[in-house]
Amino acid sequence: MHRICIYAHIKIYNRRGEIVVDIFKALSEESRLRILTLLVEREMCVCEIEVCLNMTQSNASRHLTVLKNCGILHYYKKAQWAYYGISDKFKEEHKNLWEYLQQKLVELPTYLADHEQCERYKTVDVCANSKKTR
Template sequence: MNIVGVFKALCDENRLRIFNLLSKDTLCVCDIEAILNMTQSNVSRHLNKLKSEGIITYEKKAQWAYYKIDDNFIKENKLLYDYLISTLRNHPKFVEDNENYKKHKESNISCEQFIKKGNQH
C-alpha cells in the first residue's frame, strides 16, 4: 500500500462522499449516481481512483459491478478508517448524502429500473 496514494485518493470531496456511502453498503455505480446526483462517467472515474489505491474493491454480478470498502484496507488502516467514519458522520454534506442514501434504499429502485428511467449505467 502506498500511503501517499491513499491520501491523494481521499483528498477529493467526491471520493470521500463515495467512501462514506460504501462504508454503509455495497453499491452499484447507478446507486451512487442516483444518491450523489453525479454522472456515470464522474462516478466511474472516482471509483477507479479509489480502486487503484486499494481502498475499494468490486464484485461483478451479471452486467453490474458492486463496490465496497476493501476489507484489507479496513484491517490495515483501522485508525484511519475509524477516523474517517466518525468525522464524515457529522459533516453537513455527508449527512445530506446519508439521508439521500436512506431515501434511495427505501425506494427499492434496481439498476434495471434506473436505466429504464433514461439514466446511463
C-alpha cells in the first residue's frame, strides 16, 4: 500500500500572509543558528562572522542570505562591507519565537567556543585583514 502525504499543500502563514515555513527551514541548519548566537549581541560584518565561526566567505554569505531572505536578518552596506543584524520587524512579528530562540541559542554546544573565538579577535580589525587577502 502506498501512502501519499495529503498535507504537502498546507502552508503556515503569519498575519500578513507570509509563509512562516521559510523561517523554520532557515533555523533548521546549525551554522545559521551559530550565526544568530553572534548577532543577538550586535550587528556584525561578514568578515567578523567568518573569523568567529571559522567559515569561508562563501559559506557565511550563503547562510546570511537565507536568514535575510526569510526576514530574520536585515543588512546594510558600508563601503565594501556588508553588516548584518537581527531584524526588528522579525522580533516584533515573531515575538514568541524570538524569545524562545534567545533562551535556546545559548544552549548550543558550540556557543562558548564561538564566543571565545570572537573575544580573541575583538582587538583585531578582521575586515582590514580580510581586505588584504582578497
